[in-house]
Amino acid sequence: MTTDGTGVLLKLGGELLEQPNGRRNIARAMHRLRNSGPLVVVHGGGREVDAEMAAKNIPKRAVDGLRLTDSDTLEVVVGVLAGRVNTRLVAAARVAGIPAVGLTAADAGVSPMRRADTYTAADGTQVDLGWVGTPVGTEPPVLLTRLCDAGFVPIIASIGADADGQLLNVNADTLAGHLAARLSVERLLIAGGTPGVLDEHGDTIASLTAGRLEQMIADGRASAGMVAKLIACREAHRGGVASVRIVSGKNTTNLDDSPGTTVDGR
Template identity: 35%
Template sequence: MTDTQTRSDAPAGKSAEEQAQILAHALPFLRRYAGATIVVKYGGHAMGEDNLAEMFGRDIALLKQVGVNPVVVHGGGPQINAMLKRLAIQSTFVDGLRVTDAAMVEVVEMVLAGTVNKHVTGLINRAGALAVGICGKDGSMIRARKLRRTKQDPDSNIERVLDLGFVGEPEHVDVRLIHALTGAGLIPVIAPVGVGEGGQTYNINADTVAGAVAGALGATRLLMLTDVPGVLDQNKRLIPEMTVADVEAGIANGMITGGMIPKVENCVDAVRRGTKGAVILDGRQPHACLLELFTEGGNGTIIRA
């Protein structure tokens, strides 16, 4: 690695008082998160750019090195789409969820628990930490059941049950495997695949898994990396902080729409289950997680109880 560090601001040339000030900025944050569990949801879109992906791996490794316990939950929607295209399999979505039949759930498991899981694990390992890739089936970690979805027919007003196939929702998260890995100094990297009755494989939305894992761990933070700076108001300005009640009002008055609805709902779910704060932040921004955790102003929108 080439050494490109600019030394002009090096503390060595400064007075003891100035040096103490520089450290004083960093230390409270390191102390605040020492030993804390931070769940990071890393979406499939955020993995696209090589530079950013390498930086993500380095940031997660750095968190571990400064005494934080990061737990990564990844997505892989675009990567599943690419594989389905190669296999000439069509896929359809209902409310942002992939309708998943028996043939498709095999592809989903192969891509999420295979290619993508090993890619994310590799990013962190190459940065000098030790990451271990698992999915919800390992250690029966994520017990899932078939997701029940209904839709009101606008003409008849009759509620219809939609069949999304093997799309699941977490029923129970057994955190023992996660604790065993973090306790041994390793970083769990979790693919959003769950196990149901009779060993059935379920495809679960990655935001949902991240929320459920953060809730079950009582994580200090859930960081949801996405493609906007956070929750934006009607004038497209970032809202730095929201309560659960603010989120509910934002959905009701139409400020929060589309893919942001399930995202904030999963954050609320995590917070209700015991996560101290869930943050929606921009995964396209270099060092997004570090800026949230280690600066006074934070980064993105934090949702707290």
């Protein structure tokens, strides 16, 4: 890899990773992608965090798919994502023959962060997100390029830390878009539970222009987690990533054949 316009940054929605069968399929899909070049994986785990928070009676609040993260929420997010979800995925990848290495954005220079500014939501309101990180790195993430060069597949949980060591929660799509740009990968592939970006009739939009992307955020046809996803796609394009797709990761071992949306840079 990378910083040379090759390779794939694969983002996996947590929904795909909850059941052993889903993890098995995804691990096979990762194996297939790796056959064609370097692979870096970023994963979320939103629904498992929700379940753990409900079990602990911690209320959930989110805006545009960004989780408002107080101290109690941060504890759960770190434990679930960097602990259970990451380690299970690494183990499933190893079964599929992938030399996977589990990391977070807090590992050596993967993605330095600072605490996010007050967020202006799609509806215009100003929101303090709490312990949420904004990726600030500009240097190529050497740890990732070296791991890829040595044949390993980094699998990164969406947790980071600021310069003082404060842990921060970051939306996994936000991290994926940022890393795709910093690594100068050829492709950003975002796999989740829906077959791409859906229109108001629930049909998959095959190709989304930059103008329509902005419109969908502004008029609410993209909401919740899809807003963060589309903003991440825009970030990747601005960083020079040539191909950006949002696809279904369900019941498939070949993500290139999966129904979804090509997000156009123009």
